[in-house]
Amino acid sequence: MKSRTHRNSPSLFSPIQFPLLKRTVAGLSLAVGLLLAPLALAVDDPGVRGGPAAAGEPLPGLTEVQLEFFEVGLEAFSATQGLGDGLGPRFNGDSCKMCHSQPAIGGTNPLTNPEIAIATAFGARNQIPSFLTPDGPAREARFIRNPDGSIDGGVHQLFVISGRVDNTGSASDCTIEQEDFESQVARDNVVFRIPTPVFGTGLMESIADTTILANMNRFSSEKRALGISGHPNHVAKTISRFGWKAQNLSMLFFSGEASNVELGITNQLLPVEREQDPDCQYAPVPNDSQMSNDVIAFPDLMTKIQNLANFMRFLAPPEPSPDTPGGAESIERGREHFIRTGCAMCHTPALTTNPSSTVEALQNKEANLFSDLLVHNMGPGLADNIAQGEAAGDEFRTAPLWGLGKRIFFLHDGRTTDLLVAIRAHRSRGNGRSQGNGRYGPSEANKVIAQFERLDAGEQQDMLNFLRSL
């Protein structure tokens, strides 16, 4: 992992060359040391934190029955779907776990992109689009516009089942074709999203709208001075909070949507296949249904999407490390710089969950998510030109930073593995660059990032250590 971050870093001397150099020019070591001092101080992302996963456990304080739901849900989340289960006809993956596995089940992209293998698994004949690489992130693709120029914005599934024969069925007679992604790439019409981790989502779900609004109105003069505004996204008059644009309301909705969009598994929330070619249906529709004739006893009444939702709800948030990387003092200083420079004006360190949640383990808990759950204008540099609900083409949910220490890829499209690059990408002048039709004002984070740049190297390193401790 370290080498991955070093490849992106501007440092000229690797830690191995450095002592060697010193030894060979023994007499001049002091002078060399002085000369290299600024380089030795170069700020560097410590990389993915080693040690145990520190995530993936159930919430403390669940009842016996809730723990059982967690286990059943974990099984559903990990289960590989085949043709006979309703996979496809168009799909991005064959299990939830596939894209949500780092550093534990429920997380995000693993080191090796699982989409590469799934493209041709079991005899399927899909091409690998150019934006997917073996050591890059798993991605979901959206098109900005339709061929006639009207707004699209939707997910276009990467793969089709045509030719696939797995142990649950055969799609050798299915002839639907994969979308032509390269022509969309050539027209600059395709944008990407990487998976977000689902640890602690039950806590996020249990934060009251009033808490989000009260936090939005805190420090209003400081925020105004920094150019930070931000607003909630809504679904059904409630503050929605899941996904890169806070476009989704709840774990149940996300389970229904991800089942349909990622796996092609139709369900009680989204019962209609996105691809309706009758020659390519190998399971009854909806694939996951509550009131089928298979229901013979009470436990069967639980649908897959309910089980998935329960698993995610009952997942504990990631555990931060008190002293790794860089030691406890550096991490503490980094936390102070994070607050002092204004990062915390968007990345709110903690929000408290609703005292009247129906699950005691979710009641009145401090969720250390480092997000205000609002969407902010991030300028043309990050804009993806996709509007969702009240989130515009350059607006994104303040990314929750809990679990950051174990993350491999950053930002909505997974454009970098380097924290420093991710931080600097927050800075963007208005109208500087236009993708598609995008014309946007400056990023709300510009002043905060300027303050970050004014920290000295040691202070910046403390901040990176703090972020990698999360």
Ligand code: HEC
């Ligand atoms: C092909 C990869 C892929 C697969 C398979 C996949 N996801 Fe995801 N997941 C994503 C991406 C990409 C996002 C971000 C989507 C967005 O914001 O537009 C995401 C986001 C989420 C989130 C939002 C969490 C948050 O706080 O933002 C949840 C919940 C989720 N997925 C659940 C699931 C479930 C349940 C399944 C299985 C039914 C699943 N995912 C399968 C790629 C995947």
Ligand code: HEC
């Ligand atoms: C104006 C609000 C705002 C401020 C100020 C801000 N951020 Fe962010 N941050 C965001 C948003 C929104 C995203 C998601 C952007 C995207 O993915 O396109 C994000 C993403 C990130 C990410 C990547 C997380 C991920 O899941 O990929 C890191 C790391 C981060 N911010 C750190 C910082 C640090 C450190 C500071 C202070 C120097 C800071 N941010 C200041 C809003 C803000």
